[in-house]
Amino acid sequence: MALLVDVQNVYYTTRQAFGRHFNYHAFWRRFAADREVVVANAYAIDRGDPKQRQFQDILRGIGFAVQLKPYIQRSDGSAKGDWDVGIALDAMEAAPRVDRVVLASGDGDFDLLVERMRERHGVTVEVVGVERLSADSLIRAATRFVPIEGGLLL
DSSP states (O other): OEEEEEHHHHHHHHHHHHSSOBOHHHHHHHHHTTSOOSEEEEEEEEOOOHHHHHHHHHHHHHTOEEEEEEOEEOTTSOEEOOOHHHHHHHHHHHGGGOSEEEEEOOOGGGHHHHHHHHHHHOOEEEEEEOGGGSOHHHHHHSSEEEEOOGGGBO
16 A cells, blocks of 8 residues: 655644644554555655654654655745645556555645546545545545544644
């Protein structure tokens, strides 16, 4: 199986919906227990601060490979730093090697990716996200949608 976590999306949606954090340990136990994990990536933005490095080390300790992109502050005050293309590429590369992909994100940009993985590679795709902040198109594209709630929150 492959586990792919859009860290920024999960962080902001759980914070907005619940005022809480995502429980990565519980996520790993629930989805990776007793399974062969071929890919486990957590995609994050690197701002270079010590608390963030500590969090990244925790993710590595759980079993994730932490994929980092630098945080870019534009001159107009806006920021750039999303992993959509990187997640899509890694997912399509993993899909032929696994029978199940778990994508933690509610980002509707991934709906076509999820459909293609299911159609072309016959994989089961479980999407994990905050239900009320996840795109309906992504929820429909998934084999199964798992809402972030209860034990998946700290």
